[in-house]
Amino acid sequence: MSDSAGGSRRERTLRAIIRSARELTDEHGLDGFTMEQLAERTGVSRRTLFNYVPGKVDAVLGPEKTLDxxxxxxxxxxxxxxxxxxxxxxxxxxxxxxxxxxxxxxxxxxxxxxxxxxxxxxxxxxxxxxxxxxxxxxxxxxxxxxxxxxxxxxxxxxxxxxxxxxxxxxxxxxxxxxxxxxxxxxxxxxxxxxxxx
CATH class of the missing domain: 1.10.357.10 (Tetracycline Repressor, domain 2)
Known part of the structure; x- marks a missing residue:
């Protein structure tokens, strides 16, 4: 499957994780949800989730961008x-x-x-x-x-x-x-x- 204008599958999954983490934090606070709930909200497995982010804080903030x-x-x-x-x-x-x-x-x-x-x-x-x-x-x-x-x-x-x-x-x-x-x-x-x- 080729990458679309919306980026690669990995980029789209990462954006979905970040968006879900921010929504859950907004709704319940950082302590008010688990990584399992984040995985469920995003529609990925727990294992997949941990391949993208090590924890909730990094999920909310997103990865640091690298300089040109x-x-x-x-x-x-x-x-x-x-x-x-x-x-x-x-x-x-x-x-x-x-x-x-x-x-x-x-x-x-x-x-x-x-x-x-x-x-x-x-x-x-x-x-x-x-x-x-x-x-x-x-x-x-x-x-x-x-x-x-x-x-x-x-x-x-x-x-x-x-x-x-x-x-x-x-x-x-x-x-x-x-x-x-x-x-x-x-x-x-x-x-x-x-x-x-």
């Missing part, structure tokens, strides 16, 4: 601007944009994040993992021994700015997390900008 390899390659080569801090901002922003749910699902995701702190914590853990990957990319890009303290500071700043951006986006539904990240990053940068005498 060209963006990573450009960063590792010293781009897109040559200014490390600006380039860090750009790669994080691209990562946040890649993770945005389908526009039709965005309101539901925001509502669920507000309702269950475990989902917020899971998103935070994803930010932490992105920060680790970014630290590795910075070390590779610089082609020299990077001070571990510098990497730790950059990583901590990025995690904090992503958390702030998520909070701001939940408070202002017309703005995406990536847009809020831009605003938070620029606000942080202005704090350290030289002040006129």
């Amino acid at each position: 390899p060209a963006i990573i390659e450009a960063f590792l080569a010293g781009g897109p601007t040559g200014d490390l801090l600006v380039d860090v901002k750009e790669i994080v922003r691209a990562s946040l944009q890649a993770d945005v749910p389908d526009p039709a699902e965005l309101a539901a995701v925001r509502r669920l994040l507000r309702k269950d702190t475990r989902l917020m914590l899971a998103v935070h853990e994803r930010f932490v993992e992105k920060s680790r990957e970014l630290s590795d990319a910075i070390a590779t890009r610089e082609g020299r021994q990077v001070d571990p303290l510098d990497l730790r500071i950059i990583g901590t700043l990025i995690i904090s700015l992503c958390d702030i951006a998520l909070d701001e986006s939940l408070a202002q539904p017309t703005r995406t997390v990536a847009e809020c990240f831009d605003h938070a990053f620029d606000a942080m940068s202005s704090l350290f900008a030289p002040r006129p005498a």
Whole structure:
């Protein structure tokens, strides 16, 4: 059977699992349903379900999207601007944009994040993992021994700015997390900008 315009069978099944998980969480809360009920709602076996997602939190949030390899390659080569801090901002922003749910699902995701702190914590853990990957990319890009303290500071700043951006986006539904990240990053940068005498 050939893939249709709606994507491969695997993609369609994954979308159905995510949609069902969000519906069940909205109706009953994260603790109010089992993986068996999720499998039943989706129309797949329990075994199939676990081939797609390890648990309810991942089913609700969906898998993390991978960045376009060209963006990573450009960063590792010293781009897109040559200014490390600006380039860090750009790669994080691209990562946040890649993770945005389908526009039709965005309101539901925001509502669920507000309702269950475990989902917020899971998103935070994803930010932490992105920060680790970014630290590795910075070390590779610089082609020299990077001070571990510098990497730790950059990583901590990025995690904090992503958390702030998520909070701001939940408070202002017309703005995406990536847009809020831009605003938070620029606000942080202005704090350290030289002040006129």
